[in-house]
Amino acid sequence: MMPSTEEHTTAFNNTAIFLHWFIALLLLVQFLIGLDMVNIPKGPDSTRAFWFNTHKSIGIFIGCIVLFRLYWRFQSKVPGLPPKASSWERFAATASHASLYFCMIVMPLSGILGSLFSKYDLLVFGVRLPKFLEHDPVIKELMTIIHQSISYFFLMLISVHILAAVKHLVIDCDGVFDRMMPNFSGTSKERNFKKNEKQN
Ligand code: HEM
Ligand code: HEM
Numbered sequence: 001m002m003p004s005t006e007e008h009t010t011a012f013n014n015t016a017i018f019l020h021w022f023i024a025l026l027l028l029v030q031f032l033i034g035l036d037m038v039n040i041p042k043g044p045d046s047t048r049a050f051w052f053n054t055h056k057s058i059g060i061f062i063g064c065i066v067l068f069r070l071y072w073r074f075q076s077k078v079p080g081l082p083p084k085a086s087s088w089e090r091f092a093a094t095a096s097h098a099s100l101y102f103c104m105i106v107m108p109l110s111g112i113l114g115s116l117f118s119k120y121d122l123l124v125f126g127v128r129l130p131k132f133l134e135h136d137p138v139i140k141e142l143m144t145i146i147h148q149s150i151s152y153f154f155l156m157l158i159s160v161h162i163l164a165a166v167k168h169l170v171i172d173c174d175g176v177f178d179r180m181m182p183n184f185s186g187t188s189k190e191r192n193f194k195k196n197e198k199q200n
Contacts, residue, residue: 009077011179016076019069020180023104026062027158030055034151053123056115060124063108070101082174096161103154107147114143 012020037051081090115122116133117140123129169177 010079010175012079013076014183015072016069016078017180017182019065019072021182023062023065023069026058026065027104030058030062031151031155033058056111056122057125059108059111062104063112066101066104066108069104079179082176084174092164096157096164099157100154100161103150103157106150107154110143110147110150114140114147117143 033051033055037048037055040046040048040051042048081093085093112122116131117136119135121128121131165177165180168174
């Protein structure tokens with residue numbers, strides 16, 4: 001868990017839960033397109049430019065939503081880990097969540113900068129953005145290296161994150177998994193979590 005000014009709650013609010021899953025879904029699509037599009041051959045009938053533009057548009061959209069998610073996170077209450085969590089678990093949660101947010105910022109940023117310094121126009125959902133930066137192959141190459149290497153680090157982090165979530169669900173059974181799940185039943189997550197705490 002990342003540091004927060006207030007931790008006097010036992011559940012994420014609905015907006016935080018919606019943003020978590022909406023961004024996770026967009027990232028899945030974004031990774032699938034990103035990893036595939038780089039293998040599309042260039043040519044007059046190639047779909048390469050279409051998929052690159054789609055990837056750039058979704059990536060910029062993700063960047064905007066992540067900024068809102070960060071704003072939302074720092075102005076709302078965030079639950080701490082259960083009292084029985086060890087100090088290494090607290091450290092691992094803080095470090096991995098901070099790293100996930102870092103990747104969610106650096107990926108769109110390096111993509112945007114790489115595109116602005118490239119020789120191609122930047123089209124966002126069909127709208128051509130003004131080219132206010134000169135083509136610079138060195139900076140473009142640097143951004144490509146950052147974008148590619150962070151994308152693999154990000155994928156590794158997401159895998160560890162999912163494994164940790166499943167560990168909370170299957171092994172720890174401590175309610176940590178449940179508090180990031182949408183609450184369709186209408187019952188209070190605060191109450192469910194407290195019930196779990198009592199049982200453990
Ligand atoms: C969270 C957002 C993003 C994710 C997860 C993501 C992910 C990826 C991945 C996995 C690749 C393939 C890497 C490889 O194997 O070569 C890639 C390539 C690429 N992405 Fe993104 N991307 C994101 C945002 C953006 C944005 C906002 C732009 C531009 C506005 C962008 C532009 C590119 C370009 C041009 C490539 C081709 C390689 C290069 O020239 O850098 N991406 N991206
Ligand atoms: C692209 C994929 C994902 C990303 C980038 C991501 C990112 C994050 C981040 C940054 C947090 C910390 C929230 C905060 O404290 O502000 C979080 C929490 C959480 N995530 Fe994910 N997540 C992803 C996918 C998943 C998946 C697939 C699962 C379930 C299998 C999951 C389960 C959870 C749970 C249970 C929490 C709450 C942890 C806690 O209460 O301390 N996440 N996620």
